[in-house]
Amino acid sequence: MPPPAKPAQKPSVIGLFPTPVMTVPSLCPPELCASILAQARADAKERNAHDQRLAHSAMVRPEDDQRFGRLASLLDPHLTEFGAVLLGERLRWRVKEMWVNVMQAGGRQEMHNHANSFVSVVVYLTDTSAGSRTVFHKALGGGDFAFVNENKATQVSAYNARRWAAPPMRPGDAIFFPSYLLHEAPPHEGPERVTLALNSLPERIDSWGYAVNFG
Structure with a gap:
């Protein structure tokens, strides 16, 4: 009698090197949001270089502002959890700087990233309109030729999307x-669209003894 046939194995698609993004509903309580929002309009005095309908406040360390300090303490456990996903280890995290962004109708913020930081956070102080949700992009790449298949028949997925x-x-x-x-x-x-943004660093990173401490 021949051996029983092995069940057919299905092809599998593996999500290689995924990028983590984490949303936390209701992280900032209403009274703290209202307090930061009330001051944001007065603090946001620096006009954006690309759009005059967007203004920013100065960067503030959480220890220099009681409201920001309270928000930083609420962020702390989530930074630890997200940092563990990103770096593979539960570390202490420190919020470096925080600032508010006030955007008027029709305003926009150009594509950018945040230098000298590991994890950035945006806390929303007002509702976002359907068209002004934060949009993330794949890296733009170098000087190589770019081939894209994007048309009305394309079925967009996590593997071929260029933005989210x-x-x-x-x-x-x-x-x-x-x-x-x-x-x-x-x-x-x-x-009006008002957000609070911040950058943060872990206490250190360590590659088998080659460590960098961030204080």
Whole structure:
């Protein structure tokens, strides 16, 4: 009698080197959001170089502002969890700087990333309109030829998409992402879009004894 046939094995698709992005609903409580929002309009005095309908506040360390310090303490456990996903180890994290962004109707923020930081966070202080959700982009690449298949018949997936729009955010919601990730805010359709952004560093990174400490 011949041996029983082995069950047919199906092909498998493996998501290689995925990029983590984490959303945290209602991270900032309503009263703290309202307090930061009330001050944001007065603090956001620096006009964006690319769009005059967008203004930024000065960068503030959380220890220099009681409201930002409270928010940093709420962020801390989530930074630890997200950092463990990103770096593979639970470490202490420190928020370096925080600032607010106030965008008027029609304003937008150009594509950018955040230098000298490992994890960046955006905390939403107002609702986002459907068209002004934060959009993340793949790296733009170097000087090589670029081949893209993008047309009305294309079925977009995590493997071929060149951009991804975050879900709609409510006041108090937050999104965590690696600081190198390119992102933008498309033209805003609502009356006002206010966010708080921040950068953070781990206490150190260590590659088999070759360590860098960030204090």
